Amino acid sequence: MRTTFVTGAVLLATFGTAAVPASGMPARPPVPAKDMVIDVVAANGSGCPRGTAAVTVSPDNKAFTVSYSEFTAQAGAGTKPTDFRKNCQLALNVHVPQGYTYAIANTDYRGYAHLERGASALQTSFYYFQGESKTTRYRHALSGPLDSDYQRTDTLGVASLSFLPCGEQRYLNVNTELRVSAGSSDRKKTSFLTMDSTDGNLDTIYHVTWQKC
Template sequence: MKYTFTALALAALSLASPVPDAAPATAPPSFKIAGVISGGSGCPQGSIDIDYTDSRILPIYFSKDFTASVGPSVAADQSRKNCQINIDLQYTPGYQYAVYSADYVGYGDLDAGVKGIVRANYYFSGYTNQVSSSLAIQGPFTGRYTKHDDVALSIWSPCGSEAALNVNSEVSLTPMGGAGSGTLIATKESARFSHSVYIKWRQC
């Protein structure tokens, strides 16, 4: 099943990482993505794609807008890109879910002295509790990177009602205005930046 925003064609990226063994087998009989809203400097509405294979994996594919850059001639506002995603999941009543891990796949080209950060926050609409995961990439670095993060999230969606999952992602580079140059999460070869979110289920 696939939820796509616009006619903008986004190249799919095959992840080598399987679903972690900790993923529980129990899932609701019915599950679908009813809607997705995105916004921010890194993902204007209509620029991302979510192509999921089952009820436990939410792969998010970003476009070239989600690219941070620094360098002597690069504007300061290009050093950080943000993307706020609101995912409306609809599923059989009597279940709740939580995020328990995430995979990042992307491309970086960083000079010595340039540092890149990829960060994500997870929370449910209407709730203040949230959890973060991040990874740092230190230059010099050139190539594709992959990172698996275990997310110790004990916050479950509410029973008896559906709460949208929010994923706030960010890519940034430092320092700004230095002699070194860097680009993070640029389209490269056959891949765009990908962020797969793994969810677990339980019955209320």
């Protein structure tokens, strides 16, 4: 078993508009000719200390991965009082190809949870564009006993999509928090929640919709 947890965030893009032709079949959206370029402007929080988060853009220009090396919350035996909560705030500079804009449509979160009977955990996430007051927030609760990989999906309705204003360059802010409560569990045992899997490599997937300006 690896002692260093590794996790990631992947942005899968559906390029173009959601136009539907007369045949009733969705039009196949075009892919921008220029590649996306994503920079981590800032990474703050106990879940992603300095130097533990990095971005990699996929070769097909349809995804980017934010990799972490430390992001685990735990409670119970052998833990510190501050270990029950871990968070990571990322400011991502997404260089959008000219003539396009995007919005996050849904997000798949995957991780690993080991919760003793009586223990519980909470994963909270929200994201928004710099300067916007509108924040999309989701929470997912887990309860013990549990010892397995988990996956949760956040889905936005069409009316809730928030597109980056065309022609503007704003940071995409992503904030994720993990909390674990020992509750009534055996205090001689440890419960934890991590943005990771048993093989030490996992992805959090941000699906986005692209539009032409």
